[in-house]
Amino acid sequence: MAINVNTVYKTVLLILNKEERGYVTPDEFNKISAQVQLEIFEQYSDDLNQQLRVHQSDTDYADRVSNIDERLSIFKTFGTATYDAATVPTNPYFTLPTTDIYGNTVEFYRLGAVVHKDTTELQRLQRMEFYNIQKSPLTKSTESFPTYLFENEKLFVKPDSITSNIGVNFLRKPLDPRWGYYIGSVGQFIYDPTVYGANLINTGVNTLTSSITTPLTGGIIGTYNGVATTGETGVGLIVNATVSSDTVVTIDVVSAGVGYVVGDVVSIAAGLLGVTSTQVDITLTAANFNANSTYGSTQIELDVSEQTDFILRTLFYFGVVVKDPQIIQVAASQVQRDEINEKS
16 A cells, blocks of 8 residues: 555645744655655665565564565566567577556566566676576576576567567666645645656646637526537547636546547537537647646655654754755654664
C-alpha cells in the first residue's frame, strides 16, 4: 500500500507552520520528496544484504529479511528483452524492457534473473569469462546452458542461436511523487487527487474554458452535467458546462478520456447547451494536459510502513530549505536512531 502524498505534505506543513519555520511550496515538496523516496529505496539493498548475515527471528511479522523483501516487492517486475541484430551485426544484443508484462512504462533500475523461454535461467558472466568459455567445446554456451554479459544496459547472449524469448526480472525505479494542485479563488493551492498521466487532460473546475475557440451562441442559462464531446484522436472526454448567458459558458472536465493530443479540436454538439445553440469547439493546448500543468498527483510508492521515516527525512531537507539548523538536527537525529534500531 502506497503512502498518501497529500497526507505527508499536510503533515510536514503542519509541523513547519506550527513552529513558524517557514513555508515550502508544492513544487519544492515534489522535488524533495522524489529525493527522499530514492534515498529510502536505494537503502533497501544494503539493508537486505546486512540482514542476511545475521540470525533472523521466524516469528510472524518480525523477520527483517522478509519485511525488507516485501518493501522491495512493490518494484519487482518482469519484461521481455528486444533482440537487436541490425546495429552491430557481428555482436548482436538484447535491449532491456521499457514496459513490464502489464504494459506499464517503467524505468529500469537493477537487473535480476534473465531467463530463456520462461524455463532456463541464463548464467551471468564477466567479460573475460564470457568470451573465454566459448573457446572450448566442453564449456561453450548452449541453449540448454546459456550465458549472458550485461554491459551498457545491453544483454549479450550466447549462444548466438538465441534471438528471442528472453525474459528479464528486474527492479524498476519508483515513480517520482507529485502533489498535484490547482489555484483556488483566493490564490490557495487545492490538492488534485486525480492520478497523474503526462498525456491526460486536466480534470477539474474551469479547466477547458480558456481553450474555447468557437464560442457559444443561443445557449440556455443553466448547468449541464455529463456532456459528451466528439473529438479527433481521443475518446471519452466528458465535461460539465455552466451557461451564465446565451453566449458565455465555463467548461469543467469530469472524465479526461484517453488518446487526446495537443491541437485536437473537441466539440460539444449543437443543442446540448440550449435548443438553438451552435456547436462549441475547444482546441486543446499544451497547458490543458498534466505534463504542462500542476494538475494530477502521483502517490509515494514506498510501503506505508515507511511513512514516518519519509516525513522525518523530508523535514531534514526542509530544514535546509528554510535554513533552520534545529529542524535539521532533530530530524537527522531521529532518522539515525530509527536506523540503528532497525539494524541492531
